[in-house]
Amino acid sequence: MSQGVDDIAAGLVSVAKSFHARGWLLGTSGNLSAVVQRQPLQIAMSPSGVDKGELRTDQLLSIDENARILGQQGGKPSDESLLHIRIVKERGAGAVLHTHSIWNTILSDIYARDGGLRIEGYEMLKGLQGVRTHEHAEWLPIVENSQDMPALAETVGETLNKHPTAHGFLLRRHGLYSWGENLAQAKRHIEIFEFLLETIGRTLRIREHAIRENATWL
Amino acid sequence: MSQGVDDIAAGLVSVAKSFHARGWLLGTSGNLSAVVQRQPLQIAMSPSGVDKGELRTDQLLSIDENARILGQQGGKPSDESLLHIRIVKERGAGAVLHTHSIWNTILSDIYARDGGLRIEGYEMLKGLQGVRTHEHAEWLPIVENSQDMPALAETVGETLNKHPTAHGFLLRRHGLYSWGENLAQAKRHIEIFEFLLETIGRTLRIREHAIRENATWL
Amino acid sequence: MSQGVDDIAAGLVSVAKSFHARGWLLGTSGNLSAVVQRQPLQIAMSPSGVDKGELRTDQLLSIDENARILGQQGGKPSDESLLHIRIVKERGAGAVLHTHSIWNTILSDIYARDGGLRIEGYEMLKGLQGVRTHEHAEWLPIVENSQDMPALAETVGETLNKHPTAHGFLLRRHGLYSWGENLAQAKRHIEIFEFLLETIGRTLRIREHAIRENATWL
Amino acid sequence: MSQGVDDIAAGLVSVAKSFHARGWLLGTSGNLSAVVQRQPLQIAMSPSGVDKGELRTDQLLSIDENARILGQQGGKPSDESLLHIRIVKERGAGAVLHTHSIWNTILSDIYARDGGLRIEGYEMLKGLQGVRTHEHAEWLPIVENSQDMPALAETVGETLNKHPTAHGFLLRRHGLYSWGENLAQAKRHIEIFEFLLETIGRTLRIREHAIRENATWL
Numbered sequence: 076m077s078q079g080v081d082d083i084a085a086g087l088v089s090v091a092k093s094f095h096a097r098g099w100l101l102g103t104s105g106n107l108s109a110v111v112q113r114q115p116l117q118i119a120m121s122p123s124g125v126d127k128g129e130l131r132t133d134q135l136l137s138i139d140e141n142a143r144i145l146g147q148q149g150g151k152p153s154d155e156s157l158l159h160i161r162i163v164k165e166r167g168a169g170a171v172l173h174t175h176s177i178w179n180t181i182l183s184d185i186y187a188r189d190g191g192l193r194i195e196g197y198e199m200l201k202g203l204q205g206v207r208t209h210e211h212a213e214w215l216p217i218v219e220n221s222q223d224m225p226a227l228a229e230t231v232g233e234t235l236n237k238h239p240t241a242h243g244f245l246l247r248r249h250g251l252y253s254w255g256e257n258l259a260q261a262k263r264h265i266e267i268f269e270f271l272l273e274t275i276g277r278t279l280r281i282r283e284h285a286i287r288e289n290a291t292w293l
Numbered sequence: 294m295s296q297g298v299d300d301i302a303a304g305l306v307s308v309a310k311s312f313h314a315r316g317w318l319l320g321t322s323g324n325l326s327a328v329v330q331r332q333p334l335q336i337a338m339s340p341s342g343v344d345k346g347e348l349r350t351d352q353l354l355s356i357d358e359n360a361r362i363l364g365q366q367g368g369k370p371s372d373e374s375l376l377h378i379r380i381v382k383e384r385g386a387g388a389v390l391h392t393h394s395i396w397n398t399i400l401s402d403i404y405a406r407d408g409g410l411r412i413e414g415y416e417m418l419k420g421l422q423g424v425r426t427h428e429h430a431e432w433l434p435i436v437e438n439s440q441d442m443p444a445l446a447e448t449v450g451e452t453l454n455k456h457p458t459a460h461g462f463l464l465r466r467h468g469l470y471s472w473g474e475n476l477a478q479a480k481r482h483i484e485i486f487e488f489l490l491e492t493i494g495r496t497l498r499i500r501e502h503a504i505r506e507n508a509t510w511l
Numbered sequence: 512m513s514q515g516v517d518d519i520a521a522g523l524v525s526v527a528k529s530f531h532a533r534g535w536l537l538g539t540s541g542n543l544s545a546v547v548q549r550q551p552l553q554i555a556m557s558p559s560g561v562d563k564g565e566l567r568t569d570q571l572l573s574i575d576e577n578a579r580i581l582g583q584q585g586g587k588p589s590d591e592s593l594l595h596i597r598i599v600k601e602r603g604a605g606a607v608l609h610t611h612s613i614w615n616t617i618l619s620d621i622y623a624r625d626g627g628l629r630i631e632g633y634e635m636l637k638g639l640q641g642v643r644t645h646e647h648a649e650w651l652p653i654v655e656n657s658q659d660m661p662a663l664a665e666t667v668g669e670t671l672n673k674h675p676t677a678h679g680f681l682l683r684r685h686g687l688y689s690w691g692e693n694l695a696q697a698k699r700h701i702e703i704f705e706f707l708l709e710t711i712g713r714t715l716r717i718r719e720h721a722i723r724e725n726a727t728w729l
Numbered sequence: 730m731s732q733g734v735d736d737i738a739a740g741l742v743s744v745a746k747s748f749h750a751r752g753w754l755l756g757t758s759g760n761l762s763a764v765v766q767r768q769p770l771q772i773a774m775s776p777s778g779v780d781k782g783e784l785r786t787d788q789l790l791s792i793d794e795n796a797r798i799l800g801q802q803g804g805k806p807s808d809e810s811l812l813h814i815r816i817v818k819e820r821g822a823g824a825v826l827h828t829h830s831i832w833n834t835i836l837s838d839i840y841a842r843d844g845g846l847r848i849e850g851y852e853m854l855k856g857l858q859g860v861r862t863h864e865h866a867e868w869l870p871i872v873e874n875s876q877d878m879p880a881l882a883e884t885v886g887e888t889l890n891k892h893p894t895a896h897g898f899l900l901r902r903h904g905l906y907s908w909g910e911n912l913a914q915a916k917r918h919i920e921i922f923e924f925l926l927e928t929i930g931r932t933l934r935i936r937e938h939a940i941r942e943n944a945t946w947l
Contacts, residue, residue, distance in 0.1 A: 093782065097752070098315070102420040102485035126477060128311065175417060180492050198874055198903035199829060202756040208876045209902065220416055222426045248427065249416035259780060267756035274834050276495075277930075316533070320638040320703035344695060346529065393635060398710050438634055440644045466645065467634035494713075534751070538856040538921035562913060564747065611853060613928050620932070656852055658862045684863065685852035712931075 083109045083119050084132035086258045090172065091121065093262075095128035099174040099269065103127065105250065108159045109170040109258050116140040120159060122150035140164075157228040158252065165235040168254035170261035175250040178273040183217055183245035185279075191216040191238075192245070194271050202267045203242045204260060215268070216244045243268050301327045301337050302350035304476045308390065309339065311480075313346035317392035317487065321345065323468065326377045327388040327476050334358040338377060340368035358382075375446040376470065383453040386472035388479035393468040396491040401435055401463035403497075409434040409456075410463070412489050420485045421460045422478060432456055433486070438467045461486050519545045519555050520568035522694045526608065527557065529698075531564035535610040535705065539563065541686060544595045545606040545694050552576040556595060558586035576600075593664040594688065601671040604690035606697040611686040614709040619653055619681035621715075627652040627674075628681070630707050638703045639678045640696060650674055651704070656685045679704050737763045737773050738786035740912045744826065745775065747916075749782035753828040753923065757781065759904060762813040763824040763912050770794040774813060776804035794818075811882040812906065819889040822908035824915040829904040832927040837871055837899035839933075845870040845892075846899070848925050856921045857896045858914060869922070870898045897922050 087107045094100045105127060108120040119135045121127065137145040142156035153159075159171045186192040194200065195212040203213065216234050221227045231252075234244055242264050243253035251268055255261035305325045312318045323345060326338040337353050339345065355363040360374035371377075377389045404410040412418065413430040421431060434452050439445045449470075452462055460482050461471035469486055473479035523543050530536045541563060544556035555571045557563065573581040578592035589595075595607045622628040630636065631648040639649060652670045657663045667688075670680055678700050679689035687704055691697035741761045748754045759781060762774040773789045775781065791799040796810035807813075813825045840846040848854065849866040857867065870888045875881045885906075888898055896918050897907035905922055909915035 098488070101488045102417060102481045104417055104420060104485075104488075126481070175488070177488065177492050177495060180415065180417075181496050184496070196902055197834065198900070199756060199758055199834075202758060209874055220427055246416070248414055262780070263756045267758075270752070270755045270758075270829070270831065274831050277831060278835050278838070316706070319706045320635060320699045322635055322638060322703075322706075344699070393706070395706065395710050395713060398633065398635075399714050402714070438645055464634070466632055534924070537924045538853060538917045540853055540856060540921075540924075562916070611924070613924065613931060616851065616853075616928050617932050656863055682852070684850055 080111055080119065081132070083111060083258070084135050087119060087121065087135060088130050088132050090258065090262050091127040091130040094172075094174055094265070095126075097176075097269075099176045099265075100127035101175065104175040105173050106153045106155055106159070107170075107172050108156075108163075110163055110168070111137065116160070116163070117145060118156075118159065118163065120153065120156060123153045124151065154222075154224055157224050158231055161228045161232050162235070162252065162254050165232055166254055167256075168261070169256050170258040171252065171254040172261045172265045173250055173252050174265055174269065176269055176272070178276045179245060179251040179269065180248055182272050182276055183247045183249065183251075187217050187219070187247045189217075192272075192275070194275065197271060197274070199267050199270055199274075202263055204255065204264070205240075214238055214241060216241055218244055218246050220247045220249045298329055298337065299350070301329060301476070302353050305337060305339065305353060306348050306350050308476065308480050309345040309348040312390075312392055312483070313344075315394075315487075317394045317483075318345035319393065322393040323391050324371045324373055324377070325388075325390050326374075326381075328381055328386070329355065334378070334381070335363060336374075336377065336381065338371065338374060341371045342369065372440075372442055375442050376449055379446045379450050380453070380470065380472050383450055384472055385474075386479070387474050388476040389470065389472040390479045390483045391468055391470050392483055392487065394487055394490070396494045397463060397469040397487065398466055400490050400494055401465045401467065401469075405435050405437070405465045407435075410490075410493070412493070415489060415492070417485050417488055417492075420481055422473065422482070423458075432459055434459055434462045436462055436464050438465045516547055516555065517568070519547060519694070520571050523555060523557065523571060524566050524568050526694065526698050527563040527566040530608075530610055530701070531562075533612075533705075535612045535701075536563035537611065540611040541609050542589045542591055542595070543606075543608050544592075544599075546599055546604070547573065552596070552599070553581060554592075554595065554599065556589065556592060559589045560587065590658075590660055593660050594667055597664045597668050598671070598688065598690050601668055602690055603692075604697070605692050606694040607688065607690040608697045608701045609686055609688050610701055610705065612705055612708070614712045615681060615687040615705065616684055618708050618712055619683045619685065619687075623653050623655070623683045625653075628708075628711070630711065633707060633710070635703050635706055635710075638699055640691065640700070641676075650677055652677055652680045654680055654682050656683045734765055734773065735786070737765060737912070738789050741773060741775065741789060742784050742786050744912065744916050745781040745784040748826075748828055748919070749780075751830075751923075753830045753919075754781035755829065758829040759827050760807045760809055760813070761824075761826050762810075762817075764817055764822070765791065770814070770817070771799060772810075772813065772817065774807065774810060777807045778805065808876075808878055811878050812885055815882045815886050816889070816906065816908050819886055820908055821910075822915070823910050824912040825906065825908040826915045826919045827904055827906050828919055828923065830923055830926070832930045833899060833905040833923065834902055836926050836930055837901045837903065837905075841871050841873070841901045843871075846926075846929070848929065851925060851928070853921050853924055853928075856917055858909065858918070859894075868892055868895060870895055872898055872900050874901045874903045 103124050106121045108118050111117045111119050118138050122136050136150050142152050162168050162171045192215045198209045200206050200211045216238050218230055245251055253264040255264055321342050324339045326336050329335045329337050336356050340354050354368050360370050380386050380389045410433045416427045418424050418429045434456050436448055463469055471482040473482055539560050542557045544554050547553045547555050554574050558572050572586050578588050598604050598607045628651045634645045636642050636647045652674050654666055681687055689700040691700055757778050760775045762772050765771045765773050772792050776790050790804050796806055816822050816825045846869045852863045854860050854865045870892050872884055899905055907918040909918055
């Protein structure tokens with residue numbers, strides 16, 4: 076990584092505060108990580124149970140590829156560290172972000188039966204890395220929630236393999252994961268998915284009106 | 294308490310500003326308290342009629358277990374001091390927070406007939422102290438609103454006894470109470486309940502659509 | 512007035528920024544005033560066409576009871592100065608605030624036929640000056656919008672006389688007016704009305720669901 | 730232009746941060762420009778792929794009338810530079826702003842069949858330059874989205890000619906464009922359109938309720 080550890084830590088804190096202000100990390104929910112070193116793997120990650128709106132750089136944990144804390148830091152690694160590590164390995168991600176928003180929670184439940192959600196035809200999709208047109212169809216997989224983290228990490232790994240172009244996934248009634256080559260890209264992806272999920276959720280309710288009224292614009 | 298009075302006061306002001314910014318303490322509504330000392334009981338509490346977005350530490354009142362002001366401070370204790378004291382005693386809470394949000398007001402009315410609201414299956418529930426899985430079912434009792442504070446404190450006391458594992462309750466068309474061992478935990482609980490109530494409120498309206506359209510995802 | 516002119520000006524700017532951040536004064540809409548002196552009447556008021564999120568104290572205008580600028584200031588008085596002056600005279604108000612929010616715009620249209628909106632049974636009503644219980648019924652009159660300001664000021668005067676206990680009124684598809692003995696009270700009243708209007712607007716849509724589903728909680 | 734380059738740059742950054750905070754420029758979406766010089770044309774513009782909440786003045790690009798970068802700056806011009814230039818030429822605009830909001834995305838789709846959206850009867854319309862009364866009817870054209878920027882610039886040019894009094898337009902499922910004689914006016918216009926689009930979008934869903942219930946206020 077070309078970025079220093081201090082820059083990475085400052086970046087994670089900045090994103091945490093921004094997302095907490097938007098209501099995407101309330102109640103100490105969600106977590107953020109960034110790769111500090113690849114060989115051997117070292118990841119800077121927000122600890123468990125910390126208010127993301129008050130996160131300080133000295134609270135970030137340094138963990139290895141087995142989610143063990145490096146050095147003699149205090150703090151408890153998040154239960155979901157294994158998911159972050161899996162995403163880093165499967166996708167070569169430099170940063171992984173996980174948010175709990177109102178709309179990602181609602182849509183992760185509504186579309187759970189379909190196993191995912193197709194997002195298509197929005198200009199905002201162009202902000203996902205490698206996407207060149209709004210005609211792109213993004214499949215956002217939905218994975219059943221579980222407290223068995225090693226098993227969930229396996230399921231996530233399989234989902235990532237099955238959908239090699241996916242830029243994120245939802246855990247049912249739980250939240251959104253996305254990632255990027257670096258923290259800026261991961262932040263961009265989260266903002267785009269949150270925008271699109273809210274747009275789709277609000278549209279669901281308006282279309283109902285259109286159908287009943289035989290609106291000209293339907 | 295291990296925290297000093299100054300830290301407690303600064304913490305209450307910080308939470309007040311954060312919640313006011315989110316629209317949960319508009320119009321001088323709501324109140325915040327934290328235990329300074331247990332024997333004899335001494336509580337730091339926001340006064341009545343103060344703008345929570347402009348709260349200053351020197352406006353906080355110090356009250357005893359009968360809601361009487363200690364020392365020679367100015368300011369008027371909140372009408373709801375008795376509820377805070379009751380919660381501190383019944384639950385051994387170190388901090389009690391009370392918010393007036395749009396969604397807690399709406400849901401406190403919609404579910405009033407049922408006497409409460411069952412919240413189940415959301416990952417966010419894990420943020421409530423002692424909850425280990427999203428499969429937890431939290432019962433959030435709803436108490437009829439009243440201006441007779443001693444009587445309301447009695448009803449609240451009975452409700453807390455009847456639901457010994459509840460992490461909060463709603464006053465109908467009035468607001469949400471939650472608490473914690475300390476201020477950070479109480480803040481976390483409020484953020485979680487506000488998140489879940491908004492999620493449930495918004496889901497109610499989307500399901501209506503699903504039912505009518507026989508949506509595949511219903 | 513016990514407050515100095517500088518304090519009044521700083522207070523108006525602070526409220527303007529807070530309300531602009533909430534989206535209640537977008538696009539240079541809305542206006543704010545406070546009485547500096549009663550005999551002869553002198554009012555500090557936000558000028559026409561200024562971004563309320565960027566308001567500076569040196570942009571505030573000092574106007575007399577005929578909405579004429581005192582001294583040699585630049586800036587153009589708001590078209591609605593006459594309404595502010597009328598409210599100051601009819602109610603003895605020390606400050607008058609006017610917001611354009613999404614929800615006050617929507618409800619001012621929906622309830623226009625009824626000539627106003629009854630708000631009853633909410634704890635938040637207790638924040639209106641002189642109200643002691645949530646059982647209070649507040650009538651919020653709705654006045655048809657007009658560009659004829661002297662005529663509109665007359666209609667507003669009549670409305671205030673007809674509803675002597677009203678704490679505010681709506682202009683149809685235009686916005687909310689409220690006031691107070693001082694700026695803090697006026698701000699409190701606006702926050703309360705905006706909260707209640709949003710609560711009522713969102714409840715309208717949920718009740719629809721309840722009626723169709725014969726929900727137990729209806 | 731009477732404003733210096735530094736003032737223009739600082740102004741663009743300030744508007745970018747304000748709109749990003751409101752969720753109108755998430756995920757590096759949207760763009761902002763202001764005319765620095767007319768003969769020959771020189772425009773200061775936000776670059777492609779930059780987080781608008783973190784925009785710095787030294788990231789702004791200086792481009793000519795063919796969207797070529799002037800001097801030896803780094804950074805990539807936005808794909809939509811041609812649209813900004815076209816608007817500057819057709820309307821004599823001093824600043825052009827383009828936002829991606831939830832509500833402008835939704836309404837740009839719902840009303841696409843009609844080729845635009847009529848907005849009438851709202852006091853907020855008076856904030857659009859030259860509008861004197863809420864009885865004004867503003868036609869907000871909707872243009873189909875495309876990735877062929879020269880072709881899209883042509884369509885936009887034709888749309889502007891066909892609707893010479895329009896203060897903005899929507900790109901379908903993409904976003905809103907508005908402009909002004911200077912940046913302050915362009916910002917005002919965006920805030921007004923975003924307010925009105927959200928108001929109309931939320932009203933659509935409430936009217937549905939009214940129709941079914943034969944509400945007295947319909």
